């Protein structure tokens with residue numbers, strides 16, 4: 001079960017979309033050897049899944065790749081990533097699937113609990129299927145980052161502590177000024193800098209309007225194993241507007257807390273103490289294992305706090321700049337597919353550029369036309385069914401969610 005939540009709720013309904021999309025839009029090309037294209041200087045902003053995977057494919061296309069990352073190293077932490085379907089195929093084409101499978105986590109059970117810790121319903125995880133088309137793996141976020149990073153094998157120029165300050169597009173190239181004051185020219189620029197993408201803000205008009213607020217906030221902290229639950233399982237406890245979730249592994253526990261809020265909250269995203277207090281205030285009266293969870297919230301340490309949002313932007317590219325992953329089409333942690341969407345996006349973009357090496361505009365169009373219907377289907381389901389199932393807002397949604405659990409309408 002990936003990220004904050006799980007994609008199991010979407011699987012049955014999305015299978016058709018995935019199948020149709022793959023058949024229609026996913027080209028059968030495979031970039032296994034460098035293509036005979038002109039070598040272009042390419043800039044990638046962001047060194048997470050989208051950035052590292054895009055870099056992998058661009059070097060395979062024969063381009064000269066620079067990655068800039070605002071942090072001083074790869075940004076670690078977060079919940080595991082789900083690997084299945086097209087993502088397995090893509091990792092296979094990248095030659096990375098065996099490495100991923102070797103670090104895959106054991107299958108995890110998923111239990112919905114009430115305040116007395118009674119199990120309302122349980123979903124038992126299947127063992128990895130023999131048939132690879134049905135298989136599903138989960139891997140720690142950091143392990144996948146390391147695998148992607150190692151795959152670049154020093155073939156890219158990676159600069160930490162850098163971001164784009166200014167970007168000007170000309171007919172033949174993009175003139176970029178970095179935060180260290182240096183100027184550079186690139187043939188193509190890829191914004192892989194996440195949900196709050198700097199590239200998106202610099203290139204697209206009205207970029208802030210691209211963020212679609214889903215009506216809630218979530219907190220996540222990974223701590224050493226707590227003993228709050230057995231390893232290899234997830235437990236969820238919901239009250240109207242409040243959800244607490246624990247993911248248990250052999251060596252660590254994910255503490256996840258989410259609250260609903262119709263209005264967006266005005267807070268300083270740099271003020272960690274304020275964010276911790278927001279969580280403490282919302283959850284202070286909740287039972288179950290929440291008091292023990294809040295002990296981890298109360299102390300300082302790395303955590304992830306953000307609103308549940310999606311990026312819905314009219315076009316994923318402008319001129320010589322294209323967005324990949326969360327920067328262009330964040331599906332939200334509720335969808336549980338952020339990591340795989342970034343890997344799929346990078347591969348689809350590379351396929352499109354391989355097919356149209358001399359026409360980046362046509363390639364960017366094909367990339368978007370092929371992937372957008374799938375992204376929109378995932379976003380729609382996460383914003384409706386995903387939110388009401390995982391974070392029921394009120395008594396009615398909670399009742400309906402519990403009915404579905406009892407009648408086994410939620411399937412793993």
Ligand SMILES: Cc1cc2nc3c(=O)[nH]c(=O)nc-3n(C[C@H](O)[C@H](O)[C@H](O)COP(=O)(O)OP(=O)(O)OC[C@H]3O[C@@H](n4cnc5c(N)ncnc54)[C@H](O)[C@@H]3O)c2cc1C
Nearest residue numbers: 003046048049050070078079163193194198325326333338
């Ligand atoms: C530390 C961390 C923890 C996360 N934990 C979870 C989680 O628990 N659950 C979940 O569902 N999702 C989580 N995510 C988001 C998840 O990784 C993404 O949804 C998904 O992997 C898509 O990947 P991405 O590469 O598009 O975006 P991201 O993984 O968000 O990566 C964006 C990268 O761009 C970098 N960046 C940002 N601004 C700039 C800039 N101005 N210049 C250069 N680089 C920049 C960031 O530092 C980051 O490395 C986390 C992301 C991060 C960075």
